[in-house]
Amino acid sequence: MAAIIMTASFLTGCHGSKGLAAFQMPETFDASGEYEITFWAKNDTNKTQTEIYEQAITDFEQIYPNIHVNLRLYTNYGDIYNDVITNISTNTTPNVCITYPDHIATYLTGVNVVVPLDTLFADERYGLGGSQLAYDGVNREDIIEPFLEECVIDEQHYALPFMRSTEACYVNRTYVEKLGYTLPETLTWDFVWEVSEAALAADADGNYLVNGQTVMIPFIYKSTDNMMIQMLKQKNAGYASETGDILLFNDTTRQLLATIAGHGQSKAFSTFKISSYPANFLNAGQCIFAVDSTAGATWMGTDAPLSDISEDKVVDFETAVMTVPQFDTENPQMISQGPSVCIFNKADAQEVLASWLFAQYLLTNDVQIAYAETEGYLPVTKQAQNAAAYQDYLSRSGEDNNLYYEVKIQASRLLLDNIDNTFVTPVFNGSASLRDAAGQLVETTVKSVRRGETVDDAYLDQLFADVTSLYRLDQGSAAAAGKADLGPLPQTAKRLLITLGVVWVLILGFAVWEHRK
Amino acid sequence: MKKYLALILTAAMTLALAGCGAEGESAGDEKSEGVMTYEEYAAAELETEVVVETYVQAKQSWWEDKATVYTQDKDGAYFLYDMACSESDYEKLTPGTKIKVTGYKSEWAGEVEIIDATFEIEDGSYIAEAMDVTDLLGSDELIDHQNKFVSFKDMTVEDAGDGAAFLYSWDGSGSDGDDLYFNVSKDGQTYTFTVESYLCDNTTEVYNAVKNLQVGDTVDMEGFLYWYEGVNPHITSVTVK
Structure with missing residues (x-):
């Protein structure tokens, strides 16, 4: 009997491991209650962005004084992702969180951890453009449809887009022309590789002819995962299927890596992880093609308002903001990226509703336009994109080197002109690991050739095997993929196992006792 | 009984003295077979394999079986970035621990480091005393001491922006728990120093000492001579004078 009672009590204790109950939309928002919610936000190490978040919170709290x-x-x-994963196990996730859909797919392995938003979108009172909102909320049709679609996982919306960006190639046009080339209308990989190799010509003392310095890395890529993903997309080659089948390790990938290896070996090409921020080299006249996010535009160029290098190292040159290199200039392809916002489930449905009210507020014009102007971002709503204030901002490109910094506004325009040429990769549990794996292929290949290794079929066979193993891409299904350690058993599971052991001992003890009786 | 007590006390004192002997002294570390001296390491080309014996001075972080560690021997310092390391081994990397490291010499934004490294723990202990490099600030010689445990004396805290003595993150865009950036000057030249939050988080004395700095304070500091597009020391202690 004691064993039964003990088991029952431990099993009751395990109930919590099933997770929270699914969120149910309350009838109405309780304006008499006090709600404190946490918002984990990402900024691009940009003080203005921080101030915009703070202003948005201040304005929202004035509208809803009972929500803090x-x-x-x-x-x-990455840090947000790691912290969310850590906090899921202790039910201490934030309420509202800036994130990537890839990361949400991992969060969804927990039960009712992230709130599906379709019901909230459609709610007539508190949904998108809802009648009971205390501010002028956006309607669903105001959100740019491709951006909203990026937030769908398993046919449900789990996030709202907050800002969108893509990658751009920031080019030192002055040096390209000094080398005897003219920038084409659309950059191609062949052009970038050719000019990069030409830029390595040096004098007998090791000074590069194009810049007169001892350092020149003509082509630097910030996010090599994007590099590989975009190259494969442009080649119409495999990366991942919509259902999570991993297609990355294919012959096209081999060919691409072989090409990259050649330029890594000559040191015409390097990466952020190997060398440092592309912007630092570009602005010092030590790089000609710097690929980074349009959300990094304020760091790019002679007159960049943000810089990590001292003024005396900055050289004068003309910056061209171009799409990332293409294989097919008639059919350009570039990644769509940028922050989205998700909402975490809580035991109190009113708290979740308060979170939703705040998340929606981030799509209002004041927040959207102000934030988009901090970098080469685009607002995610038509309302904000078409607003007179935003159009005025775009039209004033180059008026100064701060708010109207030319390179930044050109970067925004680049995305605006190419929305139809953007794509996203399939999202599934493990897609974040696959993305890391794609970048790892490039990073490892470049490091290897710099260290004198030969990149051939045998090398690539081993690389594919190593990367597959490192990111656990070989564990049967994509859903099982992921580099993160699963960690120790949860306490509830340990208690259950111990209890089962105790029960068996008691049963055996009882049997022995009965036998002797 | 007295004999036993005397024997025990003698043994204890001998052990204690042996333990103290390593700290602050020259390691006197003969390099093992196949191990580079610091001079050989400094002369090695970037992207080549290096093998060094060195001593842990401080740990920055561990994540997914990778550790970032500040190390030094009697001749120079080695910054070990993302070295392969289990969580249990990371616990063993206490200050002074001697390790043999095999990896690749690399440079990132001016910081020379060893990457893609593995290590094994060896017998021996050494903790470096801080080298006063105040007079080397602004000189070409300073970089020769990159990554060493160093001290700076009698520097003046300058405005980090809008009258503040420090900023969360480089431009003030961060919040409590992020890296702290503060400016200090000597002989009319101003330098940016950092409290690296992975090395010294917001529960540490140095983090809170920097939060309490006032523009105009005179301070002595210790830390590691890290580099990021120029000298960018990772400060581990601050004393307001």
Whole structure:
């Protein structure tokens, strides 16, 4: 009997491991209650962005005095992801969180951890453009449809887009022309590789002819995962299927890596992870093609308002903002990226509703336009994109080197002109690991050739095997993929196992006792 | 009984003295077979394999079986970035621990480091005393001491922006828990120093000491001579004078 009671009590204790109950939309928002919500936000190490978040919170709290928003700032998505994963197990996730859909797919392996938003979108009172909103909310049809579609996982919306960006190639046009080339209308990989190799010509003392310095890395890519993903897309080659089948390790990938290896070996090409930020080299006249996010545009160019290098190292040159290199200039392809916002489930449905009210507020014009103007971002709503204030901002490109910094506005325009040429990769549990794997192929290949290794079929066979293993891409299904350690058993599971052991001992003890009786 | 007590006390004192002997002294570390001296390491080309014996001075972080560690021997310092390391081994990397490291010499934004490294723990201990490099600030010689545990004396805290003595993150875009950036000057030249939050988080004395700095304070500091597009020391202690 004691064993039964003990088991029952432990099993009751395990109930929590099933997770929270699914969120149910309350009838009405309780304006008499006090709600404190946390918002984990990402900024691009940009003080203005921080100030915009703070202003948005201040304005929102004036509209909803019973909702208090605590802001926690991050400067990279990876840290947010790691902290969310850590906090899921202790039910201490934030309420509202800037994130990537790839990351949400991992969060969804927990039960009712992230709130599906379709019901909230459609709610007539508090949904998108809802009648009971205390501010002028956006209608669903106001959100740019491709951006909203990026937030769908398993046919449900789990996020709202917050800002969108793509990658751009920031080019030192002055040096390209000094080398005797003219920039084409659309950059091609062949052009970039050719000019990069030409830029390596040096004098007998090791000074590069194009810049007169001892350092020149003609082509630097910030995010090599994007590099490989975009190259494969442009080649119409495999990366991942919509259902999560991994197609990355294919012959086209081999060919691409062989090409990259050649330029890595000559040191015409390097990466952020190997060398440092492309912007630092570009602005010092030590790089000609710097690929980085349009959300990094304020760091690019002679007159960049943000810089990590001292003024005396900056050289004068003309910056061209171009799409990333293409294989088929008639059919350009570039990644769509940028922050989205998700909402975490809580035991109190009113708290979740308060979170939703805040998340929606981030799509209002004041927030959208102000934030988009901090970098080469685009607002995600038609309302904001078409607003007179935003159009005026775009039209004033180059008026100064701060708000109207030419390179930044050109970067925004680049995306605006290419929305139809953007794509996203399939999202599934493990897609974040696959993305890391794609970048790892490039990073490892370049490092290897710099260290004198030969990149041939045998090398690539081993690389594919190593990367597959490192990111656990070989564990049967995509859903099982992921580099993260699963960690120790949860306490509830340990308690259950111990209890089962105790029960068996008691049963055996009882049997022995009965036998002797 | 007295004999036993005397024997025990003698043994204890001997052990204690042996333990103290390593700290602050020259390691006197003969390099093992196949191990580079610091001079050989410094002369090695970038992207080549290096093998060094060195001593842990401080740990920055561990994540997914990778550790970032500040190390030094009696001749120079080695920054080990993302070295392969299990969580249990990371616990063993206490200050002074001698390790043999095999990896590749690399440079990132001016910081020379060893990457893609593995290590094994060896017998021996050494903790470096801080080298006063105040007079080397602004000189070409300073970089020769990159990554060493160093000290700076009698520097003046300058405005980091809008009258503040420090900023969360480089431009003030961060919040409590992020890296702290502060400016200090000597002889009319101003330098940016950092409290690296992975090395010294917001529960540490140095983090809170920097948060309490006032523009105009005179300070002595210790830390590691890290580099990011120029000198960017990772400060581990601050004393307001």
